[in-house]
Amino acid sequence: MTNTNIQILQFGTGNFLRAFFGSMVQDLNENGNNLNICIIQSTSSNSLQQLAAQDYKYNLLVAGFKDGQKIEQIREITCVKDGIRLPDEEEKFLNFAASSQLKWIISNVTEAGMVMKEEGPFEKFAESFAGRLTQWLYKRFQTIPQSETVVLPCELLPDNGKLLRNFILAHSINWNLSSEFLLWIEEKVLFLNSLVDRIVPGFPSHLDLKLKESDPFLVQAEPYALWAIEGPESVCSHLPFLSSDSEVILAGDISGFALRKVRILNASHTAMTGHGLLLGIQTVGEWINSSDREKFLLDIIDNEIIPTINLDRDELKKYANDVLDRFRNPFVSHKLSDISLNSIAKLKSRLLPIFMDYKVLIGYYPPNLSLCLISMLLFYLRTPEKIRDEQEIKLWFKNVSKSQSEIDVLKTALATWLDLEWNSSFENAFNKVRQ
Template sequence: MENPNTPIHILQFGTGNFLRGFFEPIIQRYSYYNKPLNICIIQSTNGNTLEKLERQNFQYFLYEAGIKNGEKIQNTQKITCIQSGISLPVDQDKFFEFAGKPEVKWIISNVTEAGLVWKTEDKFEQFAESFAGRICQWLYVRFTKLPDSETILLPCELLPKNGFLLKEFVLKHADHWGLPNDFSEWINQKVHFFNNLVDRIVPGYPSNLDSIQLDGDQLTVQVEPYSFWAIESQKPNFHLLPFVENNPGITIASEIDSFSLRKIRILNGCHTWMTAKSIYLNLHDTVSEFIGNTNLRMEVIDLLDQEIIPTLPFDKEETIAYSREILDRFANPFMAHKFYDISLNAFSKFKSRLLPIIEFHLNHSGLIPQKTAKGLLYLLLTYIEKPEKIRDQEDIKSYFSLLPIGNSIQEKLSRVLSEQFNITWDKTWEKVVEEIQSENN
């Protein structure tokens, strides 16, 4: 529900922990010193977070805990900048109403790598299923009602050039639906798609900290002190992005590919690898537990130094130092970042985060990087042998459920590698499977 007397300025696609722990504190900080900005949060997936938020008047606590400048810190902050929420496709009329309100200027999203994809849609008159399709339809309403208003889009999905990618999909939808050329020209003039790189570990509810009492708030979001946002722009553009000015955790740079590539390969790549290994072998529930195991920490260091860092075109010593800072963040004693949460949409995450590592080594040496390959097989074996642990898109679940029952595990793995990853099965992969099977005994 929305208070009719409270204007909405920002539409946020994503009710999950990350944006609530990353973006909302930024808006809260800005609103404290300036005219408040209000958010409408949009839920477009299954779940009941929106319902829970509504019962709490869209307010919740942020719990920041960790090591900062060598000292342990624990702070709480009440987040009050969300003023309404809608669920799609049910509330599509309300969604399109926002397109006709000039005070609504920003759309931020975190629909994950699985959500920022191309999907061929049906007729324009039918509400789109894909995120990019819905943005295209919303912008067309904006075009017809408020052609002089600017719109700023800030996709935070962990994909290179995410802003340009979203714009590409929106224009492709416009062409597919046969929308007027004037609409596409208007997008180029009035709609600003920024590339973004976001970095903060947000494990969600601090379930391991029994001493923390926050008025019974079950939507409390725990975050680490570290927070970094890089936005790609040739100019400061503070008139388009007023909430980034004077915020030390936000950088506007003419090129952010280096920030993005380094973070996705190292931080997110390690998250995906550790999750695959830990879930398949039933090792640990959280990242900090995993990294706290000396032998497992050394495995991650070997993965980084031998297979991931050599793929990055940056200074080696600086990159190694950055990777060790990431490991220290993983070991945050206040964090209980659950592999269960990280495992959501793990299939597409592996493709964007770690598949490039395999491809790099195959192209440069003709050899399969053993540790990364093992991570991929941990994931695939989980999907094949333990379908109850899959937290992924329905089409991915369906694909694995339809693999021939009579085929051996190696035959299934060979088929998936070929069809989904364009990788040819050979004796090297057989050896990796044998190593995993010995670990699992």
């Protein structure tokens, strides 16, 4: 039976949305709202079942510094009220389409999940996130066409709302769905680009907290939290989240926020991950706690990343300094292995655009970022058992021919997964890594 007191469907049960979006909805409810979340799990883990066993309640630890003040706060998050496991509970998922109470779709299926995939016939439940959402929206169109739906993707991709909308329109056309449905999407479904910014290291295994024993879903986050949503002032009435205690802003253009965040914070995370894992380093804190590595990262940001961003340089430097402070947060143990999840997709979305823009400016690929990219691929080649990526990618690196030289395999990996040709920047990087 459909839970009629659900207003939000949240695709993604991971640490990030629980610490980021869950805390915002909790803020609203503690100020008199009544917004409840149903979370949707599309992976094979049993985490949803475990979370259901504790009535979907969990605790959030916010620890770090804000405006120079030390913050250590634990709060219970109680706004999640239901869960769906896909594809097992297809019927329950589609039944929510007929609920007039439900208005918002939130997603964080990662860069690897926000893709266009060829699907089977419309009658068969889709495998991809975009395909499933298309089927859900069509059911809504058939049952309650007067209801509006607001879709807010949180994946770290440029124009993520527009991208998802285009995927759904493409699926609709591929399935020969009616022109009336396409018109309804234009009129009744609001897709908004958004940018999320918060470091969420996950379960605080390194901290001495009694709560860890009773709540396996305890999640830690830094105090900083920004959600930038793109749209005109007229959509304010569709966004109660703007009243959250976190920094949730509505702007006509969020491309500047998105570009600086993905290129400075996320690209730095991905860069240090390949570099660090290859050296046996476990966390961001351990990585940054070295004057040589910190200088290396500053050089990357100042000389390889910021020149590719056409925004005020002083503002970018200030943001970069804030990011470094966030990396140094002594309360946070952000595992590089967690950041390495779906690294091939992250290399494509976070590093490759910097490579291309830098080459246009300078004439060759950025040397330090090239070293980091080569390090990540070498980590995949040398320790395939530690890869946290799509099954196809894991199998490729596991089964790649060991009879070839490492440099030849690297060349094939670059061409196969990143569509890059071997060049002097990669040659120099490889030689440095080998030293």
